Amino acid sequence: xxxxxxxxxxxxxxxxxxxxxxxxxxxxxxxxxxxxxxxxxxxxxxxxxxxxxxxxxxxxxxxxxxxxxxxxxxxxxxxxxxxxxxxxxxxxxxxx
Numbered sequence: 001x002x003x004x005x006x007x008x009x010x011x012x013x014x015x016x017x018x019x020x021x022x023x024x025x026x027x028x029x030x031x032x033x034x035x036x037x038x039x040x041x042x043x044x045x046x047x048x049x050x051x052x053x054x055x056x057x058x059x060x061x062x063x064x065x066x067x068x069x070x071x072x073x074x075x076x077x078x079x080x081x082x083x084x085x086x087x088x089x090x091x092x093x094x095x096x
Contacts, residue, residue, distance in 0.1 A: 014039075014052055021075045025094040041067065 019039065023032050031042040032050070039050040041060050049061040056069040065083045069076045078092045 022069055022079070026079065026091045027094060028091065030091055 019034050023034050023039075025031050029044055033040050033042065039052075039058070041048045041050050041058075048063060050058040050067070051061070052058055053066065056071070058067045060067065064085075065081050068080045068082060070078065070080075076093065078090050081089045081091060
């Protein structure tokens with residue numbers, strides 16, 4: 001939790017290129033979009049604000065998991081979701 005608090009106190013500015021590279025549709029109806037200056041994770045249960053922590057990793061508002069993208073230098077083909085209990089899941093990109 002400490003990295004999340006640090007990121008909230010000193011938020012990093014993400015490049016437009018990185019934001020554009022991660023937005024799009026992912027498996028099982030999941031989406032990432034950028035509107036009004038905020039990244040959102042969208043799934044069948046709702047729309048959640050994404051907070052950048054570090055190392056291409058985001059906290060999801062009101063959720064017990066993090067999303068990690070493999071590389072900030074290219075368009076990712078997937079992200080990994082990591083739950084606080086140690087579980088994980090990969091979600092493949094479907095489209096931009």
